[in-house]
Amino acid sequence: MFIYDSLFARFASSISHYGYTRICNIGHYLNIDSAGNVMPCLFASLRFGNALNKPLEEIYMKMVEETSKLRDSENLKGRCKVCKYRYICGGCRVGAFELAGDWFAPDPLCNYNPCENGNNGIG
Numbered sequence: 001m002f003i004y005d006s007l008f009a010r011f012a013s014s015i016s017h018y019g020y021t022r023i024c025n026i027g028h029y030l031n032i033d034s035a036g037n038v039m040p041c042l043f044a045s046l047r048f049g050n051a052l053n054k055p056l057e058e059i060y061m062k063m064v065e066e067t068s069k070l071r072d073s074e075n076l077k078g079r080c081k082v083c084k085y086r087y088i089c090g091g092c093r094v095g096a097f098e099l100a101g102d103w104f105a106p107d108p109l110c111n112y113n114p115c116e117n118g119n120n121g122i123g
């Protein structure tokens with residue numbers, strides 16, 4: 001697959017100022033189905049355009065911008081908001097939306113409870 005230089009530059013910049021990138025980097029990588037639809041995640045029902053009709057770079061830039069809030073751990077809610085792993089994990093945002101109806105809800109498939117045993121989750 002051909003990779004645009006500017007796309008690679010954007011991906012490289014996704015490595016956060018913390019020096020690492022999150023496990024889930026929704027919207028920073030491309031998922032294209034056999035019909036050309038571009039999705040921010042393989043499991044997302046969201047579509048940002050069709051690569052057969054629009055320049056891929058244009059679709060990608062729009063997707064990066066519109067999903068930026070999902071990659072910001074400060075926007076998380078509940079357990080994920082107080083979890084010490086939120087900057088490297090952050091949970092599955094698509095799972096949160098599909099199962100809890102809120103893009104920023106705690107990941108419903110995670111069994112970790114950061115507040116267990118009196119831990120405030122931040123430590």
Ligand code: SF4
Nearest residue numbers: 080083089090091110
């Ligand atoms: S609570 Fe689970 S899903 Fe959420 S940030 Fe912590 S480890 Fe990740």
